[in-house]
Amino acid sequence: MEIIVAHTAGFCFGVNRAVDSVYKNIGQQPLYTYGPIIHNPQVVGELREKNVIPVNSLDEVEEGTIIIRSHGVSKDVYDTINRKGLTYIDSTCPYVKRIHKIVDEYSKKGYQVMIVGDREHPEVQGISGWSNGETIIVEKTEDLEGLNLSKTKPICLVSQTTYREDRFESILKALKDHQYEVEGFNTICKATSDRQQEAVKIAKMVDKMIVIGGRDSSNTKKLYEICKKFCKETYHIETLEDLELNKFNSNDKIGITAGASTPARIIKEVITAMNDLENHGNESFEELLNQSFVTLRSGQIVKGTVIHVTDSEVSVNLGYKSDGIISKSEISNDSSLSPKDVVKLGDEIDVYVLRVNDSEGIVELSKKRVDAQKGWETVKKAYEEGTILTGKVVEVVNGGVIAISHEVRVFIPASLLGSKYNKDLNQLIGKDIEFKVSKIDAKRKRVVGDHKQIYMEEFKKKKEEIFNSLEVGQKVEGTVRNITNFGAFIDLGGIDGLIHISQMSWKKIQHPEEVLKVGQEVEATVLKIDKDKEKISLTLKDEKSNPWFKIEEKYPVGSIVKGKVVRMVPFGAFVELEPGVDGLVHISQIANKHVVKPEDELKLGEVIDVKVLEINKDEKKISLSKKQAEVQQAEVQPEETNVSEE
Known part of the structure; x- marks a missing residue:
């Protein structure tokens, strides 16, 4: 007989935390749990014997301490507890808490809230209670038919933490296919997803499969359904007493898994019983469980795989008992970037562990700190070698701008930007800029960049090219x-x-x-x-x-032309023949009499006939005569008159 035990079997982090919180507070009497602390009648029965009473309504409690189970509760339950002056210990699973925050936030933004899960499950009912409007609960894609969904309001889609991932993804796809605006949050607990995937893997390998867990446990029921698809002889038991050992023989290859609410001791009892059938040695459940987890501490740099990305955070599988979270502020020093711009599902990334809080199941991570450490080496090398770096300008500060290069903040003074940027530094925001590192302070991690060097080198090169061309x-x-x-x-x-x-x-x-x-x-x-x-x-x-081009052809010497008086001088008047061409009528050429001042005979703006006396094209001078034009016209007039009389 070969026995394969799932590494992921048994208490998940949230359940273990909730049960521990009860045992730690048994001395506080009276002590109640809001509903069964977990979906396992054996554990609930043991706690009842220690005077820990499950209640389904706060009307049953007038004093004492309430422990809120890992499934969580709606917002109004907290209000009632506070109103009644009761003490409470919140053992809500951190992953469920996160869903509460998402639903609360997005419903306030006007989103329609849709939950994928079992509508009768207490976790789903609790999540629903954090919405500020109506909540839609669906279990499968077919449930979408007939729903009166608005296409003018976006949908916030979340999932019960222990639900089947394939159903969540199919519902999300169906909504998008029907052109709904959806913000999807895959809030299925990684432990649940891992548990289900491992169960499928084992079920495909074995002759018989044993699924251990409470009859009312949602995640155990799903494990049984999944395993049954791949292994026909799958048995769902709560305890060893439910196991019919006569159905197993020495030639069987047997797989064992358990729901998140199944205590380790019950799993061990089943493993021991199966081993006793063939006296087959097997590693203990605790050993198998501990082998599957890594250890983490603050300050470590570890590798992880991106398993979920939203506009506000990134979830990373670290091989730890809970996943890590990178908030948007820890993704990049460039605040304009969305996490979706930086990473995608399946990426393997290095992360810095900011904080490990086992009591809350939180692992806070930073990507930008790892990138900045690597980037600092790049910047130092560029400083030593005088190479050019490129950064994105993200901020205008007093005296210059801040650019992000390899996650390192670089100050570029206005005086080192180049003349074309001096007038308005805001025009640089969001643009890439090249620079050389002119100064570096290793202790303070401060870097000063110089774009002017590059600008001047480019300017010099351009200038040479232009002059040569x-x-x-x-x-x-x-x-x-x-x-x-x-x-x-x-x-x-x-x-x-x-x-x-x-x-x-x-x-x-x-x-x-x-x-x-x-x-x-x-x-x-x-x-x-x-x-x-x-x-x-x-x-x-x-x-x-040029109006003086072929001037002799336009104004032949001896010809009479019209011009406008444009300027008076003591020695005569300047007459404009056309724009750009002026000629001088000397005072002696104004009239057939002595003229003291040109103004006595002429007016500015007056149009007169003048005779062209001389042209000096090189010096742009034309001599004109008004009196000779008048004499010539007088001589011609009688002849014209006589001809007319004849």
Whole structure:
């Protein structure tokens, strides 16, 4: 006969904690448990003999101490206990407590609460009592049919800790397939899941299977159902007395498992009885159980497997009697990241043990501390070798920004960011930035980064590339970066070129803003390049649009043209022939008489006929005469008149 005993058989952490709490407080009389402390009549009977009385209603209790069992209770039970002035010891399983918090939080947010589990089970009833609205309880996918679920309100889906994981997952999938917005929390206790998986494994290997546990125990019933699928000869017993030994023989391969409410002594009795059948040696249940657990202490770095991820925390299987929890604040130093951005189900990760609280079944973990320790070595190496690191800017602080690189906080002063970031540091939030480590304080774990070095190196390289690619007369495109009284600076892609005010238009302007605006895209021509002084002069003037282009053809000497008086000077008047082309009518050429002042004969803005006397294209000068134009027109007029009379 071969006997295989499940490592996961017997009391789970929560049940063991609840039973211990009763035994530790037996001296406090009267002592009550709210409902049976566990689903095992033998344990409940033993405690009753020690005057520990289970009650199903607080109406039965007027004084004494109430022990709340591992299944937990609804919120109103706590209110009643406090109102009646009773003392209570809360032995609710930490995993159940977590479900209470989830339901309370999400129902307050307006979520519809749905529980996957046995609606008659006290744990499910307790969970339901933490919702601020109506609770929906489903046991299988088919229960979803006919439910009047709102698609305008999201669903918070949780599970009874001892329920079948396959049912929870199928219900979650069905809801998502029907386009419901669901926040699913797989709150099935890892111990339950492990117990069921191990039971399946053993049931497939053996001829006969024994499942030990109370008749009313939900998780024991599920174990029996699961084992029965894979091993037809599966027996559910509460104690050794229920076991019909004559059904077993020496050639049998026998598997043994037990529910979470089954005491170790009952399991041992069954194992001993089976061993006695064949005098077959076997390891004790305690030995098998202890072999399956690792030991943990605060400060350790251990490996674990991610078994559940939400937006607020990550559950990690450590091979310990309870799973570890990484809160969002311990995932990363970058608070903008969700746990779902960092890890996924099945990931094997290193974690730092912050705290082990066996009394509450809590193992608090940190991922960022392990990552920061590794990251610190990366940062130190970068400092020693002068290599470039990349970090994400997460915060603007006094005098600079904080970037996270390899989970290490790096301070980058504004003075070391480079000129393009000096105006508004907030534009950097959420962006990646390269830097070199300029200073490191190993004792205080402080790091100062320098982006300016990289910026200046890139700027120098860009400048060389641009200077090497430019030629006088070349057309270039750029953006107006800054405007001054004397001109505009154009960003050519990392280096500035200057358009002087005199090179903006062929006509005279008073200020560059008459032609250009900051941010405007422009096309200019390279006028001059000075590599030694690193200066580039640009012009917007185009020779074809130069009003003096082919000036002799437009205004031939001797021709009479019209112009507008635009400026008076003591020696004459300037007349605009077209924008950008002015000619001088000397005072002696204004009239056929002596003129003391040009204003005596002309008015600003007046349009007059003038004769072109001389053109100096190089000096952009044109000599004009009003009086000669008048004389010539007077000579022509009579001839035209005589012709008309004839």
